[in-house]
Amino acid sequence: MPLESNVVKKQEHWDEVITSKTGLFDLKLREVWKYRDLVSLLVRRDFVTSFKQTILGPLWFFISPMLTSAIYIIIFTVIARIPTDGIPPILFYLSGITLWNYFSSALTLTSNVFTANANVFGKVYFPRLVMPLSIIISRLMQFGVQMLLFFVFWLYYWMQGVIEPNIWLLAVPYYVLLCSIIAMGLGLIFSSLTTKYKDVSMLLGFCIQLWMYATPVIYPSSIMPASVKVYLQYNPMIGIFEGFKYAFLGKGSFDPTILFYPTAFAIIILALGVLIFNKVEKSFMDTV
Amino acid sequence: MNKSIALDIQNVSKQYRLGKVGTGTLSHDLNRWWASIRGKEDPYLKIGETNDRTKKGSSEYVWALKDVDFQIEQGDAVGIIGRNGAGKSTLLKLLSRVTKPTTGSIKYKGRIASLLEVGTGFHPEMTGRENIYLNGAILGMTKKEIARKFDEIVDFSGVERYIDTPVKRYSSGMYVRLAFAVAAHLESEILIVDEVLAVGDAEFQKKCLGKMGDVSKGEGRTVLFVSHNMGSIKALCSKGLFMETGTVKYAGDIDSSIQLYMESNAGDAILKTSSIFNDLPEKPMVINHVQLLKNGQPTDSPLLDFHDKIGFEITLSIKEKVANRGIVIYCKDQFDTIMLNFDISTLENLILHRDSGVYKIRVEYPVPFLKQGTYTFDFEIGHFGSTPDQYERNGIGIDIDILSKHIRYQAADKKRPGIFNIEPTWQYLKANL
Numbered sequence: 001m002p003l004e005s006n007v008v009k010k011q012e013h014w015d016e017v018i019t020s021k022t023g024l025f026d027l028k029l030r031e032v033w034k035y036r037d038l039v040s041l042l043v044r045r046d047f048v049t050s051f052k053q054t055i056l057g058p059l060w061f062f063i064s065p066m067l068t069s070a071i072y073i074i075i076f077t078v079i080a081r082i083p084t085d086g087i088p089p090i091l092f093y094l095s096g097i098t099l100w101n102y103f104s105s106a107l108t109l110t111s112n113v114f115t116a117n118a119n120v121f122g123k124v125y126f127p128r129l130v131m132p133l134s135i136i137i138s139r140l141m142q143f144g145v146q147m148l149l150f151f152v153f154w155l156y157y158w159m160q161g162v163i164e165p166n167i168w169l170l171a172v173p174y175y176v177l178l179c180s181i182i183a184m185g186l187g188l189i190f191s192s193l194t195t196k197y198k199d200v201s202m203l204l205g206f207c208i209q210l211w212m213y214a215t216p217v218i219y220p221s222s223i224m225p226a227s228v229k230v231y232l233q234y235n236p237m238i239g240i241f242e243g244f245k246y247a248f249l250g251k252g253s254f255d256p257t258i259l260f261y262p263t264a265f266a267i268i269i270l271a272l273g274v275l276i277f278n279k280v281e282k283s284f285m286d287t288v
Numbered sequence: 289m290n291k292s293i294a295l296d297i298q299n300v301s302k303q304y305r306l307g308k309v310g311t312g313t314l315s316h317d318l319n320r321w322w323a324s325i326r327g328k329e330d331p332y333l334k335i336g337e338t339n340d341r342t343k344k345g346s347s348e349y350v351w352a353l354k355d356v357d358f359q360i361e362q363g364d365a366v367g368i369i370g371r372n373g374a375g376k377s378t379l380l381k382l383l384s385r386v387t388k389p390t391t392g393s394i395k396y397k398g399r400i401a402s403l404l405e406v407g408t409g410f411h412p413e414m415t416g417r418e419n420i421y422l423n424g425a426i427l428g429m430t431k432k433e434i435a436r437k438f439d440e441i442v443d444f445s446g447v448e449r450y451i452d453t454p455v456k457r458y459s460s461g462m463y464v465r466l467a468f469a470v471a472a473h474l475e476s477e478i479l480i481v482d483e484v485l486a487v488g489d490a491e492f493q494k495k496c497l498g499k500m501g502d503v504s505k506g507e508g509r510t511v512l513f514v515s516h517n518m519g520s521i522k523a524l525c526s527k528g529l530f531m532e533t534g535t536v537k538y539a540g541d542i543d544s545s546i547q548l549y550m551e552s553n554a555g556d557a558i559l560k561t562s563s564i565f566n567d568l569p570e571k572p573m574v575i576n577h578v579q580l581l582k583n584g585q586p587t588d589s590p591l592l593d594f595h596d597k598i599g600f601e602i603t604l605s606i607k608e609k610v611a612n613r614g615i616v617i618y619c620k621d622q623f624d625t626i627m628l629n630f631d632i633s634t635l636e637n638l639i640l641h642r643d644s645g646v647y648k649i650r651v652e653y654p655v656p657f658l659k660q661g662t663y664t665f666d667f668e669i670g671h672f673g674s675t676p677d678q679y680e681r682n683g684i685g686i687d688i689d690i691l692s693k694h695i696r697y698q699a700a701d702k703k704r705p706g707i708f709n710i711e712p713t714w715q716y717l718k719a720n721l
Contacts, residue, residue: 014296014395020388038425045411045422052413052454123408124426125385196317282388285381286304 032127042134043141061142062149065101069093072218085220085251088157094150095245096217102143103179103237104208109135110187111204114195114284121285128281129274132191136184143176154248164250168243175244178259181266182236188273192280216241220251236262292397294362294478294510295383300392302353302378352378354534356392360527362477365504365511367525367542369518369549374531376514380404380482383512398477401427405482407467412456416447416466419455423470437473444499445469446492465492472499478510479503483517493520500524518546550591550689572610573639575667577603580686581652590688594660594709598688599652602667606644612672614639616679617651620664627663627707631670659709662689 051057069090076082077089084092110132114121117131157163193200215237216224224232232238239258246254305316353375360366368376382389384402409426410419420441424434434441442448445466447458455463481500497520504511504524515521521528521542528545530538530552538548564577579586581599592598602615619628632639632649639647666685 013397015397016395016400018382018385018388018394020391020393035425035428037429037431041422041425041431045414045418048418049411049413120409120426122381122386123384123404124402126426126428285387 028127028129032129032133035126035130038126038130039134039137042130043138046134046138047141058145061145065094065097065146065149068097068101072097076218082219083223085222085249087249087251088153088162091150091153091157091163091249092220092245093218094153095248096241098143098146098150099176099179099241099244100212100215100217101146102139102176103183104212105142106136106139106180106183107187107190107208108204109139110184111190111194112201113187113191114280115198115201118285129277132184132188132277135187136180139183140176140180163248165248166246166250168247168254171243172247175240175247178236178240178262178266181270182262185266185269185271185273188277189269192276192284195280195284211235211237216245234261236265292362293359294364294397295360295512296395297356297358298393298395300353300356300379300382300389300394301351302375302382302387303349303390304352305349351534353382353389356534356536358529358536358539360510360512362397362510363504363508364527365500365513365525366527366529367521367545368512368514368529368531369516369521369545370531371549371552373533375534376531377404377482378534379531380480380512380514383480396478399428399475400478400480401471401474401476402480403468403471403482404480406464406471410455410463410467413454415454416442416451416458420466420470423467424474427471427474428476429474433475441469441473444472444495461489461492468492468496472496472503476509478512480512482514497524518549522546571669572608573604573606573613573669575602575615575669576605576646578665578667578686579603580688581650584652590686592688592690594658594690595656595711597653597656598658599650600665600667600686602649602651604639604647604649606639606642606647608644609641611640614670614672615649616668616670618666618668618685619658620666622662627658655710657708657710658690659704659706660690662687664688 051060054060056063072093073089076093077084109116113128113131113135121128121131154163154165158165190200190204212218214232214235221238221242239262242254243256243259245251356375356379368379370376380402381387381404382394383396383400384404385400386404407419407423409423411422414422420438421431421434425431442451445462445468447462447466450458450462455466458466479500500511500513501524503509511524513521513524525542528538528540528542529536530545530548532552538545579601580590581587581601582589582592582596584597584599586601600617604615615632617628617630617632618626620626632651664685664687668679670679
């Protein structure tokens with residue numbers, strides 16, 4: 001364009017440079033921080049819109065885990081007679097289901113983040129990491145609400161002296177944090193793969209289901225046969241769920257060293273996820 | 289004046305792979321990856337063809353943009369024009385950072401706000417108020433900024449009454465009004481707008497254009513505007529960028545860009561200098577062919593300057609003697625408004641009672657009368673005493689485009705009032721007492 005004749009280019013200061021290559025570790029975390037208002041508004045949107053035009057409204061937060069627990073009690077306790085380590089079944093299932101629901105919904109939603117938001121991502125730029133972050137936070141808040149229901153039953157049985165909560169309760173936030181990190185890390189990895197190969201999202205739904213059965217969510221780890229345990233020791237969720245249940249219910253045994261592996265797993269997965277996500281986000285619109 | 293560059297685009301290209309993403313994708317990805325770990329260049333970057341959507345290509349890879357290179361000075365309003373598939377939207381996508389260029393670099397100063405679409409991220413279940421905040425945040429505003437401008441936004445949109453109603457209850461016009469209002473209040477140094485004005489009523493379109501004019505002229509911000517509406521481009525922009533098949537063909541003043549665009553359209557089937565009409569065997573008289581004349585000479589270009597005299601050569605077959613037929617010529621503007629109509633049958637000796645055979649008739653308008661714009665001439669055969677809907681239409685007409693390449697009289701400009709432009713003759717008369 002013949003418009004620039006009398007400008008010296010070399011001394012220019014540019015606020016932003018877009019090129020084809022991007023640094024692997026250029027995560028733009030400062031930019032994500034700038035968009036923190038967007039994160040909070042997206043979380044708000046998820047809450048405000050999830051139960052619009054329903055009569056029961058937010059009550060559904062409580063109804064769905066109750067119904068699921070009821071189904072598990074009927075199938076596993078009444079029909080299949082799977083023991084719950086002497087813990088009241090409703091408490092046992094609610095604790096497992098609430099935490100697992102959080103983990104699996106956060107993972108599923110994060111892994112679909114590109115496909116579900118393609119229309120927005122295709123029109124406006126904002127740091128893409130904002131979306132998965134808002135998903136995790138909004139799921140976390142839903143988890144918090146559902147834990148209230150669990151607390152009602154938990155306090156009741158605690159008063160009755162049926163369960164023995166212990167000092168490990170202080171570690172519960174850490175378990176939740178590990179769940180969040182693993183869900184987000186894996187979700188980011190899978191989301192990056194789904195942009196090009198939609199096969200991955202098909203596979204993921206199945207894998208999460210399988211994973212639940214490989215984790216002591218709806219059965220106590222005490223009934224797991226030793227031959228199976230050998231293979232399942234690489235499942236990071238086992239340590240987290242055992243720790244979580246032990247803290248609240250106090251049944252079974254708990255060895256804190258079991259947490260080393262999930263911690264290392266979470267850190268590596270998150271780092272890997274963010275790196276892959278960062279690489280894909282620049283050009284995913286071409287393939288999604 | 290020495291203005292600084294707000295946006296610098298250097299050798300930007302963008303390659304796309306056509307067709308479906310399927311089994312072949314994985315092997316290409318592996319090839320690419322293999323090349324990259326050996327430190328070689330991406331093997332698929334060497335191939336690729338110019339992006340011409342009308343022609344069948346041999347390669348799966350096309351260059352949606354190829355070596356685009358230009359600079360825009362701060363405060364300029366630049367209209368980007370080109371036909372569909374010229375690469376305008378791809379360019380805007382790169383500028384908005386929705387996707388990254390395959391090669392080259394884009395540098396800019398300040399914030400870019402891009403409106404590739406209005407209402408991005410609007411949630412139908414949420415109220416207008418909630419959506420203003422969400423949409424504003426998506427576009428990069430903070431809550432505080434939005435709160436400060438909230439009243440202004442609502443006022444601009446003119447949907448105050450519905451502000452606490454879910455937007456799914458809005459009419460589509462109201463939806464767009466609200467969405468544009470949010471976007472228009474973004475604080476950015478560079479504003480990119482992609483034909484969002486196509487919706488909304490005339491009053492609102494005018495308001496949007498006015499707002500964008502304020503942004504570029506009043507506030508000194510840089511505006512990039514893509515549209516197919518040459519009227520609004522011309523009203524808003526001082527500079528133009530004409531694109532064709534992924535490259536910038538011209539960058540400079542807006543009038544030349546528009547003219548190049550119009551001329552590139554001329555090659556298209558839309559504008560014609562001659563028309564061959566269908567034969568209707570059962571009819572006693574048909575029009576075979578019409579050729580456009582420019583100042584009395586047959587011409588191949590449908591582009592006429594506004595002071596060229598328009599004429600036509602009509603080839604006519606008379607199969608049997610007719611006593612009650614004539615040719616009717618309509619001149620319509622782009623909105624299909626009939627500007628002029630003329631019956632040749634009133635000149636009896638031309639058609640009536642002639643022996644069967646092929647005849648040629650030359651029709652010429654003695655003075656130029658059309659203003660700048662695109663017009664269609666339709667030729668029909670009418671019966672005496674019948675109404676126009678009974679006329680025989682056996683083909684399509686001729687389209688011409690009147691340019692104002694050399695405007696001598698401002699009145700020929702489309703923006704000036706009036707339908708016709710006929711140059712009167714002037715003569716001084718001696719005042720007689």
